[in-house]
Amino acid sequence: MDKYQKIPDVVIKRLPIYLRYLDQLSAMDVETVSSQQMGDDLNLNPAQIRKDLSIFGDFGVKGMGYRVSDLSEKLRSILGLDKEIPIILVGVGNLGAALCQYNRYQSPSTRIVSVFDGHPSKVGQTVGSMVVKPMEDMEDFVQQNKVKMGIITVPSQAAQKVADQMIESGITVILNFAPTLIHVPSNVKVQNSDVTTELQALSYYL
Ligand SMILES: NC(=O)c1ccc[n+]([C@@H]2O[C@H](COP(=O)([O-])OP(=O)(O)OC[C@H]3O[C@@H](n4cnc5c(N)ncnc54)[C@H](O)[C@@H]3O)[C@@H](O)[C@H]2O)c1
Numbered sequence: 001m002d003k004y005q006k007i008p009d010v011v012i013k014r015l016p017i018y019l020r021y022l023d024q025l026s027a028m029d030v031e032t033v034s035s036q037q038m039g040d041d042l043n044l045n046p047a048q049i050r051k052d053l054s055i056f057g058d059f060g061v062k063g064m065g066y067r068v069s070d071l072s073e074k075l076r077s078i079l080g081l082d083k084e085i086p087i088i089l090v091g092v093g094n095l096g097a098a099l100c101q102y103n104r105y106q107s108p109s110t111r112i113v114s115v116f117d118g119h120p121s122k123v124g125q126t127v128g129s130m131v132v133k134p135m136e137d138m139e140d141f142v143q144q145n146k147v148k149m150g151i152i153t154v155p156s157q158a159a160q161k162v163a164d165q166m167i168e169s170g171i172t173v174i175l176n177f178a179p180t181l182i183h184v185p186s187n188v189k190v191q192n193s194d195v196t197t198e199l200q201a202l203s204y205y206l
Contacts, residue, residue, distance in 0.1 A: 011052050015075050017042060018049070022072040034065035081109040086147045088171070090162045091154035092117045092125070092132050095177055099153065100128040112151070114141055118158070135165065142169035149173045156180040163190075 021042055025033055035053075039046035053059065053071070056078055060066050076082045089096055089112050100112055115130050116138045117123060123134045133141065141147070150171040154162050159178035166174060167188055174190045176182055179197075184190055 007055060011055065012079075014044070014052055015079055018053075019072055019075045019079070019081075022068050022075070025068045026072060030068055032061075032065045032067055035060070037065070076109075084108060085110050085149060086113040086145055087111065087149045087151060088113065088138065088142060088147050088166075089115045089151040089153060090117070090135070090138070090166065091152060091158070092122050092127055093153065096151075096153035097127045099151065100130060110149075113145065113147070116141075118154075138165060139169040142166075142171060147171065149175070152176045152178055152182075154178060 018038070021038065022033070035046040035049045038044070038049050042049075050060065053066070056074065059071055059074060073082075087110060089099060092100070092115050096115065096117075100115055112128075112130070115127060115132050116135050117132050118135050120134075122132050125132045142150075148171060150166040150173070152159055152162050152166075152174060156178045157180075159176060159180050160182050163174060163176070163182040163184060167184060172188050174182070174184070174188065176190055176192045177194075179194050181192070182190060
């Protein structure tokens, strides 16, 4: 995986989009697809798609395009989705609970396996198929289950503390839904998901 580590984030972010599209094609029994067709359907530049995919090897067949099954298998392997990735979530409020319930329909490779909350009234409740655990149990759970990915769905003012606790436990990749910047060491990757800033950016097009 080392050789992929210098790939720009923007390229990495497009790979799951390609993968979801290929899964849709596969469900329709489509066997091959050209970069032109991919570009039309995904509203992306075909040359950009070819360039993105060529970073990982040459899987296009001249005059035929890409084999859907080969390309999706390759993308799954590049993204590490060919194995199960256990995820923990901290903050089982409105958003946290919704994500847990949605997660049941997600691919088995990225699955929330345990949820934690700091409020006694939440501990012991069931969300999806999981029982909410107290924060004190997080570190042992993360270490015993070799969990590396965590989701933060606590209020902004608690996000940094929760991130620190996650990192201390062994988490190295964080998806942060709290609308605040969290500071992490250089070996930890954070992705922020902020609906408000997305809406603000979209308002430009009105
Ligand atoms: N609700 C939304 O639609 C939405 C959308 C986008 C982003 N967000 C953001 O997601 C976060 C959660 O939103 P929400 O509406 O679910 O909030 P919420 O108040 O319903 O839930 C927050 C949960 O975090 C827990 N918590 C608080 N401090 C904690 C700590 N130190 N350790 C562990 N658990 C702690 C609380 O007990 C609670 O269960 C917020 O930062 C919010 O801004 C929410």
